[in-house]
Amino acid sequence: MSQRVILTCVPLTGTRGSDPRRLLLVEDDSELVQLLTGALSAEGYTVEVARDGQRGLHLGLTRPYDVVVIDRRLPALDGLDLLMRLRAKAVQARALLLTALGTVHDRVQGLDAGADDYLVKPFDLDELSARLRALCRRTLDASEVLRIGAAHLDLGLRDVALPDGRRVALSAREFELLRVLATRPNAVHSRSELRRRVFQEAPAASIVDTYVYYLRRKLGRAAVRTVHGLGYRLGEV
Template sequence: MRVLIVEDDSRLLMQLDSLLQQHGYSVDLADDGQKAYFLFSEHPYDLAIVDVGLPVLDGFELLRRIRRDNITTPVLLLTARDRWQEKVEGLDAGADDYLTKPFHEEELLARVKALIRRASGQANPQIERGPIRLDTLNNEAYIHDALLDLTAYEYKVLEYLMMNPNKVVSKTELTEHIYDQDFDLDSNVIEVFVGRLRKKLDPDSQIKPIETLRGRGYRINRAL
């Protein structure tokens, strides 16, 4: 999953970047609201973490602009003051949730995961399709309750497909959601990841877990 962090405190920005990357997220960074607005217009994100007190364009105005542009990315708003008026203003501007500084890393991670699941229509952190089970809290995948040995990017591909079970996902869309902005976007790599996933999920070719729709992309087998 791809996350945008918008924070002008460079130390906190780097801490959040490190924290989310350690937990398997692809991360883009912005230190002011104007840069963030540009990134929102250029890239699809599964979630954004936005500080209220941003330079150039504050967090409230940034939210209003992206919602006006019909950008529906879930937004977790960070506020330095525990004022109910500020929380209300943020929610009215289009935030999906808020967190007051200072916060515990575990709480931030829990809120991030919950917002991403909610946006995908997945309330349960355990996502199941037939014999495939995804534990989104621990970034683990199982087949017939046996833990799979997946690389980080294999897990990301499977997670995105499982989060969008009825959608045909193109190679371009997968690439945009599992890599950050600095990666050389080669969609052919996606074919390699999907091929490896098929072998690990279905070594005997019995359940056909991932469908290929020629010229369109991939989809979790709806027969599961």
């Protein structure tokens, strides 16, 4: 069985409701995969598995997850290197490092790679689950982002963090329009509603179409979806 595991909590917006959290497990040890998949699924996570670091990096950068679990010693790409690459690409995440090695050097190495907490093996699954829940709660409380597919709308910086690490600046009205859509990502918003909430001084609802065009030009056509005859809803970036 592998000796080290990293658990990473991706920041959430606090608007998920009762939806299950999505979890990516990057692990090549079948026994450990079975153990953690069963335990974390019982906690309510939807678990996906990658068997090497390169696949884990690809999934971590292109799909939205609430939790990523990464074994340190992986084929193709070491777990610490994987975590550092995710950090470098603006994947803001809480991290818990699990390892059989408990020296100061090992703890410092894990924390320097981007981990927020450290738990030494052998560990109790109840303690692991409790620490993971605590990190996720802290993430929810501190979160200032709204998800747009694999990208995030940063409510503090008022820009969009793309999966490849680039950031896209928004004007005040572009930001507010995208914020309204992202706050209720499954809802369809009529043009009149969006004009009322974002462009109160505008004489016509056609201004909504103009700013949807601006957002699509910056973020891609899929960023805002047209629901014909009804209005707009959030898409993906």
